[in-house]
Amino acid sequence: MPTLKEYAKEKVHFSGGHRLCAGCAAGSMARQVTMAFNKPTVVCNATGCLEVASTIYPFTAWEVPWLHVAFENTSAVASGVEAAYNAMRRKGMIKDEHIDIVAFGGDGGTFDIGLQSLSGALERGHDFLYICYDNGAYMNTGIQRSSGTPFAANTTTSPAGSVVPGKGQFKKPLVDIVVAHRIPFVATAVPAEPKDLIEKVRQGLDVEGPAFIHVDASCTRGQRFDPSLSIEITRLAVQTCIQPLYRVIDGEYTMDRPSLRIASDPSKKKPIDEYLRAQGRFRHLYKPEQRDDLITLFQEDIDKRWEEIKAKCGV
Amino acid sequence: MPDVLPTDVSDEEFKKWVTEKWGYKKLPMAGSTPAGTAKFFRTGDWAAKQPRLIVENCTSCYKCYFYCPDSAITMVAGEDGKAHPEFDMFYCKGCGVCAYECPGRKGEKAIIMEDLK
Amino acid sequence: MSKIAVTGDDAIAQAAKLVNPDVVAAYPITPQTIIVERFSDFVADGEVDTEFVCVESEHSAMSACIGASTAGGRVFTSSASAGLMLMYEILQIASSSRTPIVCAIANRAISGPINIHGEQTDQLLFRDSGWISQFAETNQEAYDQTIMAFKIGEHPEVLLPVAVGIDGFILSHAIEGVEPVTRELVSDFLGGERKSILRLDPDNPVSIGLLHLQDYYMEARAQVRDAQQRSKQIIIDTFKDWQKLTGREYNPIESYQMDDAEYAFVTMGSGAGNARTAIDELRANGEKVGLIKVRVYRPWFGNEFSTLTKNIKGIISVERAHSFGSPGGILGQDVKSTLFDSKQTPYMAEYCYGLGGRDCLVKEWTEIYNRSIQGFNEGENLPYFWWGVRE
């Protein structure tokens, strides 16, 4: 596997001049993802911050062919693209070369409105890589909750009020749902771990059939923290085990280095408190009074999932 | 050029397209645009701060390069022959990610953020 | 070639087979199901080398079609009613993406209440979407128009999606004789060996489907508007080309007994058959009545329409569709606004009929005629009327 520095030689196919907020982790992620492209590649993008901010007409940050159709259908769009290339290649209408297809969707476009189209495409077995960049809410429309929003988070449709303390449900276990489709490659990633992320994108592109990567990509505006902290927040997500890093290849779970370190030395596992305190969306858990009841609930849920994933990875 | 894709629009032509605000008879079809044109869009004027390199503290770890969300960093060989970040203020939004993430040398950061006047 | 006896759905599937699309992405819905099933047979038996994407919904069907067409493929799909409603959002994007998808529609009433029978409202509801929208009266027409739709949509001056509608069950499930054509004929007609219009080309990267703000959105829409206008000539030319090859004549606006007519029915789709029989009977009684059949609904062929209505005293617009709260029918509104420009505006009577597949017999067409003429003779336009509904 190449070193991080070696990956720096790879071309980035996502230019500057996009209009994601200063410090938007989706920008770091997009750059890192495109560094993994090493074959002709096309990108399909669901509506959302990444799409909107990277392609305000007539400016586009994408240096590879890029297509946006709508919010909830990127997997179906990618299915059609793949089918057409296959047919045209078979009929000798285009060069006989493989074209990688990458689809991007936010948590809203993946966990919620796009879940059906994703499930359909995974079941049909199209050869494409789906990357869900999860910033924990519908950010582009103004921070509304999604089923990917973490427990207790304050969003504009799960506001922390005097009676209801933010979102009442835990995050939907999307990765488990995707794994249940028995596709050849599933992984989790964060932009704080670029080498791990780029490697996974390469692997996901190289397998035949559908691949899926869930990227925790923080949002300075919606999760409310200083822009300089955007990478740190995704690192904290790994360190607190809210986003364990692992891959599932043909059903086999393997835990990746950053999480493995925590698994082998539990003292390295940070309490969720650190993750929560760092973000304004959880401020109501500390002010006007500290809600230890909710923080404990949150911690218990994470611990339970962490044990589950450790068991699956055999660590 | 209706009904064609903008596959051979030169940079010069694209700049004209933007400054002259072309009408629909001249614009390519299907709301399409040549790849990578955002490179002409200045986001540097969003910044309130700018990063400054303290080259002695830079260990060429490349972290800033991978983390910058805005392609505002290129790694360029310095006098010591090692790669160090160069900041492109045309794009840099002054987010401070590079400075925050920079491990520097012995606890001394190689990037600091300074107010932009 | 000798005729084959096929249902309307089957005729369309056979036509699509001859075209041999690169991608078909479709989802079953009565009364369109036979199209999808038949086409699946062709794939299973190797009669086509199409990628059949058996999607999980109509929304995904149209989305996959746009992806496939943008990638450069020739694309076919089919739907009806609720399926079209589910696609509705994406139908608009098919035209703005300039993807020449052909969609056959077995027109069906829309819920609620749920009903599976023939009605054209489903197709009329996306009249403003930029799609070229046509209706067929017979299975032969459905067959021919499906093939022609590819040539029209894919024409470089058009590049728009095309819908061809047949009345659900009335045509979709009714067996009629259809004179088939050969694969070679279709291939020649469509321009021989097809070069792909690769739009997502890694060698020539572009971005498609960007956010257009106030500064460019109207320009993007104006391109679709112009493509629709340009398609008129292409439609006429394509119909002529087909006639040269097959001897079968097609016009965007068709007429029957209009030369000396004083009154005219206007309708679309299979209803034209009973209208013609009623006209024959009325003419036998000395009534000067004719028929204007709208084959191509979008783009609207206003000039061709008004040429036929120059000397008409009264128009009776009869449509198997409805629009709640509107001043009249859906087709009726186009008819009225076209007549508004004419020097001598004829009287107008508008009828909604046959919703949810309800029959309208020849004698009812005659009754509709008599009722309308009575009003016209009293010097009145007739208010929009739902024919055959019980009070």
Ligand SMILES: Cc1ncc(C[n+]2csc(CCOP(=O)(O)OP(=O)(O)O)c2C)c(N)n1
């Ligand atoms: C069918 C449809 N419903 C709603 C919207 C409005 N909408 C656009 S983006 C978006 C939220 C996107 O959220 P997510 O997928 O999480 O991406 P993010 O903006 O957070 O990056 C919504 C609700 C839409 N464009 N289309």
Ligand code: SF4
């Ligand atoms: S709102 Fe959040 S996700 Fe959207 S551009 Fe800003 S930081 Fe990025």
Ligand code: SF4
């Ligand atoms: S992060 Fe700091 S130490 Fe590493 S390359 Fe950048 S400036 Fe140098």
Ligand code: SF4
């Ligand atoms: S301040 Fe932000 S945008 Fe500027 S170079 Fe550093 S990371 Fe990039």
Ligand SMILES: [Mg+2]
């Ligand atoms: Mg989101």
